[in-house]
Amino acid sequence: MGFLIRTAITAVAFYIAANLVTGLWFSSLTTLIIAAIIFGVVNAVIRPILSTLSLPITVLTLGLFTLVINAVMLGLTALLMPGMRITSIGTAFLAAIIIWLVSWAANKVIGDRVAA
Incomplete structure (x- = not known):
């Protein structure tokens, strides 16, 4: 149940970002939802590895490099999802x-009411 709620939150976040950032595009609502699922899987599998490998630079930048890691995870999601397009690294960032x-x-509004 928690995975479904977090996926729905990510899908809403994707929708808002696509409306605010001109270089982020989804071909359909179905693509947006599937992209949210893929984004969750990418964050669960690849992000911990990338975060561990980039720990020294993350410490040197006082955590700001985490924003770059987030952009990379979004870009990787766009590579894996055919109906999702990101035009530049600035758009991804x-x-x-x-x-x-x-x-x-x-997540602040929902809090601990959702089981992980």
Whole structure:
């Protein structure tokens, strides 16, 4: 149940980011939902490895490199999802920030009521 709610939150965050950032595009609502699922899997599998490998630079930048990792995860999702397009790294970076903010706000509202 928690996975479905978090996927729905990510899908809403993708929708908001696609409307705010001109270089992020989804071909359909179905593509957006599937992209949210793929994004969750990419974050669960690849992000921990990438975060561990980039730990020294993350410490040197006082955690700001995490934003770059978020953009890379979004770009990887776009590579894996045929109906999703990101036009530039700047677009990925800005969209990753918006997705992070929306997801953070939604998780604050939901809190611990959702089982992980």
